[in-house]
Amino acid sequence: MKKNIAIIMGGYSSEVEISLKSGNVVYESMNKDNFNLYRIHILEEKWVYVDDDNKEFPVNKDDFSVEKNGVKVHFDCVFNAIHGTPGEDGLMQAYFELLGITHTSSDYYQSxxxxxxxxxxxxxxPYGIKAAESYYLNLGDVIDTVEIEKKVGFPCFVKANKAGSSFGISKVYTKEELIPAIEKAYKEDDEIIIESFLDxxxxxxxxxxxxxxxxxxxxxxxxxxxxxxxxxxxxxxxxxxxxxxxxxxxxxxxxxxxxxxxxxxxxxxxxxxxxxxxxxxxxxxxxxxxxxxxxxxxxxxxxxxxxxxxxxxxxxxxxxxxxxxxx
The missing domain is CATH 3.30.470.20 (ATP-grasp fold, B domain)
Structure with missing residues (x-):
């Protein structure tokens, strides 16, 4: 019997459109003779199953099932194609673990x-994996540009700590550029990582x-x-x-x-x-x-x-x- 596979896509971050594109490629590429495939849009305003006619059917969040034409569908596996929150930061993984539904991504803690x-x-x-010299900021922290320059030097990169697809990132060459770059990163996340430039x-x-x-x-x-x-x-x-x-x-x-x-x-x-x-x-x-x-x-x-x-x-x-x- 063919397995029912939910392909989740969308998400709550700036990466939503990229994720929808990824999810649709997964849907188009997998062999429908081997699997029953369901496109599931996980969006801030709604969770819905989208059929081939682009009709939407609500997802029951109690058990992550969908109902179409009176038939209730449960899923054997979830293919995770959500970039950013809640698909890449462990939230969806923890939800599926509670429901006992297997998924293609790493477990909630690793995510x-x-x-x-x-x-x-x-x-x-501690395992010997090297990284650039870095300086951390949380929203509300005092911004000491002298200390930042001392720690990481210029040029440096200012990044949103929890964001993907290079949203909120700036390459900074001077002390004067730091504050605008930090403000840009804070639009994506309330935590920032500032890293030295590696050439x-x-x-x-x-x-x-x-x-x-x-x-x-x-x-x-x-x-x-x-x-x-x-x-x-x-x-x-x-x-x-x-x-x-x-x-x-x-x-x-x-x-x-x-x-x-x-x-x-x-x-x-x-x-x-x-x-x-x-x-x-x-x-x-x-x-x-x-x-x-x-x-x-x-x-x-x-x-x-x-x-x-x-x-x-x-x-x-x-x-x-x-x-x-x-x-």
């Missing part, structure tokens, strides 16, 4: 931890569980046409994404070991895509994404393709891994 950049980097530091090759490393084994995908080198890998570079073609990356053998070996180690140390499952910048041969981690972009142009599907994994195999394997994990 919450990795969504918080400064907590993630602090957790990995080196930037790469993105996908790590997945595939056929029961942890697999590091071919590495992607990021060459931005802009000053850094911002929203335009990520989604509007203002960058080159070169897979496999142009790395030395030593750099490649080091970043593969580091990305896999982070995945294992944190007891991850599903997809992760981590960003690193090299200083010499050493990779410095910037962040880890647990629901990365899943459009055909997105980095993780590109990497899978180079590894000989089709986009449908990539998605269907995630569902099967989740179902096997529950079983």
């Amino acid at each position: 919450a931890l990795t969504f918080n950049k400064r907590d993630l980097l602090s957790t990995l530091k 080196g090759t930037e790469v993105s490393v996908g790590v997945i569980t595939y056929n029961g084994e942890i697999k590091v995908l071919p590495i992607t080198e990021i060459v931005s046409d802009n000053d850094f890998f911002d929203y335009q570079a990520k989604y509007e073609g203002k960058s080159q994404e070169i897979t496999p990356a142009r790395l030395t053998k030593k750099q490649e070996k080091n970043v593969i070991i580091t990305a896999k180690k982070a995945y294992e140390v944190l007891k991850m499952s599903g997809y992760t895509r981590s960003e690193f910048i090299f200083r010499g041969d050493e990779p410095y981690m910037l962040e880890m994404n647990t629901t990365p972009g899943l459009t055909r142009e997105s980095i993780l599907p590109q990497q899978a393709k180079v590894a000989g994994i089709s986009i449908s195999e990539l998605f269907e394997s995630a569902v099967q891994e989740a179902i096997n994990k529950k079983g």
